[in-house]
Amino acid sequence: MHKRRFLHATACGAIAGIAASPTRVAAQHAPTALRGPVLLTVSGLIGSGNRGALDPALDQMMAKQKVAFTRARVWDFAGVAALPARTIKPTLEYDNQPHALKGPALLDVMRASGVKVNDRTAFFVRAVDGYAAHLPAAEAERRQFIIATHLDGRPLALGGLGPLWVVYDADRFADMVAKPVNERFANCPWATYHIEVKE
Numbered sequence: 001m002h003k004r005r006f007l008h009a010t011a012c013g014a015i016a017g018i019a020a021s022p023t024r025v026a027a028q029h030a031p032t033a034l035r036g037p038v039l040l041t042v043s044g045l046i047g048s049g050n051r052g053a054l055d056p057a058l059d060q061m062m063a064k065q066k067v068a069f070t071r072a073r074v075w076d077f078a079g080v081a082a083l084p085a086r087t088i089k090p091t092l093e094y095d096n097q098p099h100a101l102k103g104p105a106l107l108d109v110m111r112a113s114g115v116k117v118n119d120r121t122a123f124f125v126r127a128v129d130g131y132a133a134h135l136p137a138a139e140a141e142r143r144q145f146i147i148a149t150h151l152d153g154r155p156l157a158l159g160g161l162g163p164l165w166v167v168y169d170a171d172r173f174a175d176m177v178a179k180p181v182n183e184r185f186a187n188c189p190w191a192t193y194h195i196e197v198k199e
Contacts, residue, residue, distance in 0.1 A: 036076040039163055040109075040147070043069035044197035045121070047114015050074060065130050067194055073113035077163060081149045083108055088146060088169035093182040101167055103148040106140050115197050117141075124196040125166050127189035135166070135187045143168040147192065161190040 033050070041051075041062070049071035056063040083104035091098045107117060115121065121137035135145070148156060148165040156162020170176040170184035 033079075034074070034076045035078045038074040039077050039193065040075040040080060041069075041072045041194045042075070042110065042113040042115070042197065043067070043072040043194070044124075045115060045199060046071070046073050046197055049114070061128065062194060065126060065194075067126070067196070069196075075109070075113075077149065077155070080104060080109065080147060080164065083112065085149075086144070086146050088144075088148075088167070090167070090169045090171050090184075091181055093185060096181055098171070100150075100152050101146065101148040101165070102150040102153075103146045103164075106145040106147055106166055107137065109147050110137075110195075110197065113197075118199075120199040122198050124198060125187070125189050125192055126194040126196070128191040128193050131189045133166075133187040133189050139187070143173060158191070164192045165190045166192045166195075 043049075043054075051072050051074050053070045054062055054068055054072075059067075080103070085102050085104055087100055087102045089098045089100050106123070110117060110123070117137050119138060123135045123137065123140065124132060125135055126132040139145075145166060145168045148161075148167050149163070150156060151161065156165060165188065167185065167188040167190075170181075176184045
């Protein structure tokens with residue numbers, strides 16, 4: 001996967017939007033069941049959701065990245081981490097070393113968001129820097145993708161690869177092992193913050 005450039009203006013716009021009106025943001029985007037800030041927004045072909053439509057004034061990063069939705073299911077770290085977790089140990093391209101990544105199955109999070117997965121379902125996975133990947137549900141199931149919350153026993157950090165990362169164990173698949181390590185994770189946007197469900 002090619003190196004990605006952080007979209008500084010996008011991030012600054014999002015921070016400015018949040019700082020401008022924290023009370024309105026909390027009222028609009030923090031359903032009472034959440035215990036912390038929203039880290040993942042799932043939109044598209046979901047269930048009833050737990051938040052309303054995108055607000056272009058306050059959802060600055062999503063608006064700048066052309067995200068649009070009328071409803072979504074939002075998750076905080078505790079909500080994602082509370083789902084049954086799996087641990088994988090892929091060799092990562094950044095240091096060419098195996099690391100333990102832990103988190104729930106991507107499909108479990110999607111089903112908990114009200115997604116009815118079928119053979120046409122696909123996920124458009126987006127990272128905070130704007131990098132995005134199209135991931136068919138069939139591939140997510142076959143390769144057992146997770147939404148990683150922890151790296152080597154520690155929560156994934158914002159500014160590193162987290163706080164959430166859609167990823168799989170490339171070392172388990174011969175077709176991926178045959179590729180250079182930096183070409184195995186094109187469908188794995190780190191710092192994942194939005195997933196759109198499509199057919």
